[in-house]
Amino acid sequence: MDDESALPAAVRAALHRAHRQTAGALTEQLEQAAASRVRRRPMSVNNLAPVPLSDEEVPLVTLSNPTLSLDQLVLTGQTAAALREVLNEQRHRSRLAAYGLRPRRKLLLAGPSGTGKTRTAEALAYALGIPLLKIRLSAVVSSYLGQTARHIERILEYAENGSWVVSFDEIDLFASEREDSDHGEMRRVSTILLQQFEEYAADNLVIATTNHGAALDSAMWRRFDEVLVYKHPTQAQIAELLEIKLRKFPTKINKEQVSRALAGLSHAEIEAICQDAMRKSVLSGAKNINTADLVESAASRKKRYKEAGKFQN
Numbered sequence: 001m002d003d004e005s006a007l008p009a010a011v012r013a014a015l016h017r018a019h020r021q022t023a024g025a026l027t028e029q030l031e032q033a034a035a036s037r038v039r040r041r042p043m044s045v046n047n048l049a050p051v052p053l054s055d056e057e058v059p060l061v062t063l064s065n066p067t068l069s070l071d072q073l074v075l076t077g078q079t080a081a082a083l084r085e086v087l088n089e090q091r092h093r094s095r096l097a098a099y100g101l102r103p104r105r106k107l108l109l110a111g112p113s114g115t116g117k118t119r120t121a122e123a124l125a126y127a128l129g130i131p132l133l134k135i136r137l138s139a140v141v142s143s144y145l146g147q148t149a150r151h152i153e154r155i156l157e158y159a160e161n162g163s164w165v166v167s168f169d170e171i172d173l174f175a176s177e178r179e180d181s182d183h184g185e186m187r188r189v190s191t192i193l194l195q196q197f198e199e200y201a202a203d204n205l206v207i208a209t210t211n212h213g214a215a216l217d218s219a220m221w222r223r224f225d226e227v228l229v230y231k232h233p234t235q236a237q238i239a240e241l242l243e244i245k246l247r248k249f250p251t252k253i254n255k256e257q258v259s260r261a262l263a264g265l266s267h268a269e270i271e272a273i274c275q276d277a278m279r280k281s282v283l284s285g286a287k288n289i290n291t292a293d294l295v296e297s298a299a300s301r302k303k304r305y306k307e308a309g310k311f312q313n
């Protein structure tokens with residue numbers, strides 16, 4: 001039996017595909033690393049196994065047990081509906097399998113900063129009652145191909161022995177169309193990782209996020225079962241966000257006026273403004289959070305964001 005035939009068919013297929021689609025050197029290193037060990041699947045899942053480390057002893061992944069529920073997020077009806085469907089499919093995997101169907105597993109969340117992409121990955125893990133396994137791409141990619149291949153192997157070995165939502169939260173690093181050496185390397189690594197997750201961890205939901213959906217090429221888009229677009233909140237969504245973020249405080253606010261003042265900001269920026277108002281209310285001993293608190297904080301933050309070149313309106 002030669003080295004390669006000792007590998008499961010799925011691994012061989014993924015490696016062959018990676019071979020065709022990526023520069024040969026990294027794939028060769030990955031093949032060697034994969035062939036040099038016998039794959040074993042432990043009988044039980046041990047969520048507490050120490051996370052895999054890079055050759056420089058930097059964690060290649062982080063593990064967490066999120067506690068955020070999806071209904072704490074203000075999302076468009078379309079996105080919320082798609083996420084509910086994805087959860088439903090995940091929960092009824094065996095029913096789908098009986099008909100030869102698989103749930104949607106690979107999601108791309110695309111949209112501006114602070115609109116809830118990272119939080120969505122957390123909320124999905126929470127809804128499924130499993131941990132979130134975040135891949136730290138910056139730790140994975142090394143200037144030495146052999147190291148990168150070893151890192152990928154370690155992540156896959158770890159990831160396949162548990163149920164988690166897997167997330168790549170730094171996809172922007174490799175989303176660029178440019179093919180200079182660093183970006184090219186990131187793209188190759190991400191391509192291989194996405195392919196490998198398809199073959200290895202058939203049950204895990206894999207979520208990638210990007211701020212630059214438009215910059216992803218069509219080959220990348222095709223790798224996902226679902227692409228969800230995130231946007232800044234509408235006026236109605238701002239009002240909903242205020243309800244959620246200020247729910248612990250008594251308020252006396254003109255929602256329309258406040259929503260207008262907050263227009264154009266991201267969910268995260270609006271959250272920060274709500275926190276400004278809550279802090280102010282606690283320290284001043286005021287009975288209520290009022291319209292002026294929020295409008296003033298919005299104006300002053302918008303001014304600062306504009307000075308920092310962030311806010312375009």
Ligand SMILES: Nc1ncnc2c1ncn2[C@@H]1O[C@H](COP(=O)(O)OP(=O)(O)OP(=O)(O)O)[C@@H](O)[C@H]1O
Binds near residue numbers: 075111114267
């Ligand atoms: N849709 C949302 N509903 C409620 N809160 C939100 C939403 N989006 C963002 N927030 C709040 O803003 C903060 C940042 O959100 P998150 O990290 O998910 O943004 P992101 O889209 O991943 O941003 P980035 O692209 O910069 O990584 C969180 O604390 C979260 O509570």
Ligand SMILES: [Mg+2]
Binds near residue numbers: 117118119169209
């Ligand atoms: Mg994020």
